[in-house]
Amino acid sequence: xxxxxxxxxxxxxxxxxxxxxxxxxxxxxxxxxxxxxxxxxxxxxxxxxxxxxxxxxxxxxxxxxxxxxxxxxxxxxxxxxxxxxxxxxxxxxxxxxxxxxxxxxxxxxxxxxxxx
Numbered sequence: 835x836x837x838x839x840x841x842x843x844x845x846x847x848x849x850x851x852x853x854x855x856x857x858x859x860x861x862x863x864x865x866x867x868x869x870x871x872x873x874x875x876x877x878x879x880x881x882x883x884x885x886x887x888x889x890x891x892x893x894x895x896x897x898x899x900x901x902x903x904x905x906x907x908x909x910x911x912x913x914x915x916x917x918x919x920x921x922x923x924x925x926x927x928x929x930x931x932x933x934x935x936x937x938x939x940x941x942x943x944x945x946x947x948x949x950x
Contacts, residue, residue: 842890853890860886906945913942917949 843849843856861867861883869876869883917938922931942949 842886842893844893845890846894857886857890910942910945910947913938913945913947914949917942 842860843853845853858867858870861870864882864886866879866883866886869879920934920938922928939949
């Protein structure tokens with residue numbers, strides 16, 4: 835079976851009913867609906883059903899993480915701009931300035947980037 839020959843619907847927070855109907859049609863089209871309801875011990879059908887589900891889940895995970903990567907990049911860019919423009923003010927203590935540097939560094943590390 836070639837799973838690349840069809841497009842799995844993506845499950846979102848608001849489309850469960852539509853997603854479930856489309857997935858049921860896909861399972862029936864690939865003759866594996868009996869794996870889902872009421873269940874099956876047929877290993878080949880189980881593998882096919884799992885492949886269909888994982889493809890649908892993979893697309894949702896991929897989309898969610900790509901969005902998270904964009905947010906992470908934007909946050910890192912903001913931190914780098916803040917870091918590059920950071921200057922110690924006349925009334926600031928060394929401890930206050932060091933605390934700002936440490937905060938920026940910690941946030942950067944938590945986003946996966948070490949400021950050299």
